[in-house]
Amino acid sequence: MKNNWLNQLCRRGLGLLAALLLPVLGALAQQPAGPEMADQLRQSGKIYVVVGVILVVLLGVVAYLVAIDRKVSRLERELRD
Incomplete structure (x- = not known):
């Protein structure tokens, strides 16, 4: 069920x-094919900061989901036993 x-x-x-x-x-x-903001960020080198922030946020979300999954799995094992 x-x-x-x-x-x-x-x-x-x-x-x-x-x-x-x-x-x-x-x-x-x-x-349109070419976004102007991305070109400006690429020219000034700030695109790496944007990509870095996005990666940090995504890694944080993944780590949070893994931690929750472990907690739920532990609780499920405790309920079975």
Whole structure:
């Protein structure tokens, strides 16, 4: 029963994700080829700061998700025992 519930949740989550991403991707496809801000950031060398901040944020989110997964797994093991 839990597995069926989990499968439904995953399907709904993927559907919601697709519903949110498709309009964004469509809007991005209509953008002009060369964004001026990216060119300016690249010329001044600040693009590396932007990429670094994005990487730090993504690594933080991944670390947080891994920590939560470990806690949930430990709680599930405790409930089984």
